[in-house]
Amino acid sequence: MEASDTMQAWLIDFPRRAGMRSKSNSNADLHAGTDSWGFHLTYVAQSDDLKPQEKKQVLYGLTKLKQVFDDDWLRQARKEHHPLVAYIINKAPWSQLWLAQFGMKLDALNKLANFSKLVRRLRSSKEYTGAEAELEAAAKLITAGITNIELYPEIKVKGKPKTPDLRAIVGGQDIYFEVKALREPKDSVDASWTHQQLTYTLFDRETLQHELLYFCQIHKILSRPRIEEFRTKIRRAIAEVKQTKEYAYIREQGILDYLVIHQSKQEQCDALVKRFGIKKEISGPPFKSDDIMRLKHKLQESGQLPEDKPGVMIVFGNLLYFGSEEHFYEDLVYQLEDTIYDLENVVLASIISKTVGLEQVNKIAQKPHYILVRKSHNLVQETMLVLENRYSKFPVNKEILSALATSSSLGRKYR
Secondary structure: OOOOHHHHHHHHHHHHHOOOOOOOOOHHHHHHOOOOHHHHHHHHHHOOOOOHHHHHHHHHHHHHHHHHOOHHHHHHHHHHOOHHHHHHHOOOHHHHHHHHHHHHHHHHHOOOEOHHHHHHHHHOOOOHHHHHHHHHHHHHHHHOOOOOEEEOOOEEEOOEEEOOOEEEEEOOEEEEEEEEEOOOOHHHHHHHHHHHHHOHHHOOHHHHHHOEEEEEEEOOOOOHHHHHHHHHHHHHHHHHHHHHOOEEEEEEOOOEEEEEEEHHHHHHHHHHHHHHOOOOOEEOOOOOOOHHHHHHHHHOOOOOOOOOOOEEEEEEOOOOOOOOOHHHHHHHHHHHHHHHHOOOOEEEEEEEEEEEOOOOOEEEEEOOOEEEEEEEEOOEEEEEEEEEOOOOOOOOOHHHHHHHHHOOOOOOOOO
16 A cells, blocks of 8 residues: 555645644744643643633643653653654644543553553653553553453463463453554655754744745655755745845755745745746655555564464554545455454454544444444544454454444543
8 A cells, every 4th residue: 555645745744734733843842841741731721722621621631641651751751752742742732632532541541450561661762652552452442341451461372471462351251452553664754854854843933924935845855964955055045035025946856846935925926836836835755655564564463362362453553544435445455354364363453543634534334344434533533444354263252343343532531
C-alpha cells in the first residue's frame, strides 16, 4: 500500500492546517508548559478555546495524568523529546482533549495487575510507543465491559518463559493478546524534519499574523547540511521582504519552491503564484511507505502467545494512510488475510489507526470474515479493521470480537 506523493505531502502539512502547533514558535513559549503541570493546568483553566464541559473534562484528565507523570518527569521528558511532550505543548483543543482522554485511560487501568510496569514503559521515551498501544488495547476492552484483565502475564510455552501483553478472562476462558505498534518509517521522520525546518520554525507568530505570507513546496527529503543552506536563504528572503515590503522567490528545480510575500502586496498573490508556477499551499516533501509489508511483519510477531490458548493480535498504526473507499479495505484484507491464516493459535487480528482529520465519520461495515469501523471525535479519526481467522484451531470469542469491532475509546468518559 503506497500512499500517493500528493497525499503524503498533505499528511506532512496537516499539522499546520489543523492548528497542531502552539500559539507561538519561540523556544520559551514552546517549553513553558512542559516543566510544570501547574502551569499547564492554569493555562487550560484560563483558555477561551475550550467549551466549559470540555474544559472540565481536560482538567480532570490532566489531574489523573499528573499522578503518573510528575514535574520531575516533565523536565526530563523535554530533554529526551518524549512523544507526550508534543501533545503537552500543543495548545490546540483536540490535543488538550487527547491528553485528557489519555489521563482517564490511565486512571481506568490503575487497578490492573502489573500496572506499574505499564507506567514505567510509558514514562520511557524509548518504550513509550509500544506501551501506548498496550494502554489503548486495554482501555478498549474496559470500555466494552471486559475488566478481568492482567497486564504482562508470565506464562510458559514449551517450557520457555513468555510474556504476552494482556490476558483477559471472558466467560471463564483465558484469551491472550499481543499488541504491536507500527513505528514511523525513517523516510517519514526525515520528511517531517525537512518540512518542519523549512517552514513554520523560521517564522514567529507576529510576523505571520501581521506582516508576511509564504507558500512553499518541498519536493524531496533533504540532508541536514542542505537544510541549513536553505534555512539561511529563506531567512535572507524574509529579511529582504520585511525591508522592501515586496516579495522574494527561491527556486531550486526539483528541490524547493518558496515564495515569501509582504501582506501589503496580498492583492498580487494570485498573479505571483501563477507567474512562478507554485501552488498556494505549504506542502512536502513526499515520501512512500510499503505499509502492507510492514503490517505483515508485525502480524507475524506472535511468538509470545501460548499455543494452547486462543490469541489475538492487535497492531496500532497511527501513521498508516487508510483510504476512505470501501474497495480500499477489501484490498487490504485480501493482502493480509493469509498472513493471519498461518497463525493457527490466533483467532482475531485487529489493525487500528488514529489520525487527525477534519472529516466526521461514523461507519460500520460487516463482511463475512472482517468488520470495519470508522469513527471520529474532536478531530481524531479512529479506523478499526478486525479480521477473523477462519482457519484457527480455536473458535472466535464473540464478546472479544464485539469489543474490538464496536468499541471506540474516542470521547469515552472513564469515570
